[in-house]
Amino acid sequence: MARSVGCRSLTPRPARSQAGTVKQRRVVFVVFDGFQSLDLAGPYEVFHQAGAYTCEILAPAPGLVRASSGLPVHAGHGPGTLSADGVDTLVVAGGSGVYAARNDAALLSWITAAGSGARRATSVCTGAFLLAAAGLLDGRRVTTHWARAERLAAEHPEVTVDSDPIFVRDGRVWSSAGVTAGMDLALALVEDDLGRDVAHGVARRLVLFLRRPGSQSQFGVGLWSRQPASDPVRAAVSSIHADPGARHDIRDLALRAGISPRHLQRRFTAELGVPPGSYVERVRVEAAQRALAEGDDPVEAIARRCGFGTAETLRRTFHRRVGIAPSDYRDRFHSTAMGGDL
Known part of the structure; x- marks a missing residue:
């Protein structure tokens, strides 16, 4: 031996x-x-x-x-x-x-x-x-x-x-x-x-x-919610991902889902494990991560395009969700690619 x-x-x-x-x-x-x-x-x-x-x-x-x-x-x-x-x-x-x-x-x-x-x-x-x-x-x-x-x-x-x-x-x-x-x-x-x-x-x-x-979260978008089980919630989720920077308050989402805001709030949370507002925020952060890693647009422009309104709102939300500042994220991950040996 x-x-x-x-x-x-x-x-x-x-x-x-x-x-x-x-x-x-x-x-x-x-x-x-x-x-x-x-x-x-x-x-x-x-x-x-x-x-x-x-x-x-x-x-x-x-x-x-x-x-x-x-x-x-x-x-x-x-x-x-x-x-x-x-x-x-x-x-x-x-x-x-x-x-x-x-x-x-x-x-x-x-x-x-x-x-x-x-x-x-x-x-x-x-x-x-x-x-x-x-x-x-x-x-x-x-x-x-x-x-x-x-x-x-x-x-x-x-x-x-x-x-x-x-x-x-x-x-x-x-x-x-x-x-x-x-x-x-x-x-x-x-x-x-x-x-x-x-x-x-x-x-x-x-x-x-x-x-x-x-x-x-600073390295990539991971698995953080379940998949929608019903057509109304699926419609709401699809609209969020199609344009993260659009208006996605509960009334807008309910209109797209074809059900009342209160009903959507309950079903969305039950099916995905997070409320609509939290889901929208995370999708917007993911969109900002991709923009920071793949392009050279200023943080202010990314904030507007991804639905945060101002660069300061993006910075606060990004730091809370990802743990680092948007500028630090760009410094670490701009134009990087992951290998396939995992």
Whole structure:
């Protein structure tokens, strides 16, 4: 059996036992061909810096595994060579290969056994698909990469998917958003185990935020409401998306829906989970996000076109919904495109 790699500390001193030795927590990472390399390397480095963890890598079979980028990684273990007992923290990586990995019965069985017995079962990015397939997310609230949230919700209705947070804790199950968010998750796990001072020391050394500003809303439009179930609500929703900057007060929407304002208010909220006013605001914010990322129009022009009226109203609403200012959003995401290896 291949020897596991110890994650020895280079910075803050973690908690020690009465005998003075560092209490090591066993972390097992699950990877597969086509995994996202940062889903492994990022959290691994955080645990390494914290100094109280022993890290092991498991794949469908021991040996060389290639990330979606082509990066080769040696997995010391496979389901047949590593006991599922005694795992403190299970970390399942994501990546484009996760969907095929769900068909590996031996790997899925090992994840189910290890995740059920571990103190914590966690996923990074689309690793949530493997945890869900293993039955570990039933009845849980989780997150994943914003661009894959809708698929996860559709394929696993037993799971409550929230595409906005950077990471989510639901009892002993933790999940994170895409790629680099795995480091945010690992820092939170370290803080949970060893305290804020140790986590802060790790974050400083790795030049990370201990608490990243904003949420996934700054990176893309995620799954945030259900689909309308009736024709009147469907008509109202269609009119909102067709022209976010138009008048969409309850009377205008009710006229398009062909029902009374009070009836529309009740049905809209019941079917979509949010009231009409909140829905309109979020659609307008999405329209502003696209305009900021794809064009060079001034914020004032975008505010008028998207229905906010003034640049100040857009700034206030954008900051409340997305967590950053419109100008900061443009600086981060103008003319960027997402790859396809999630």
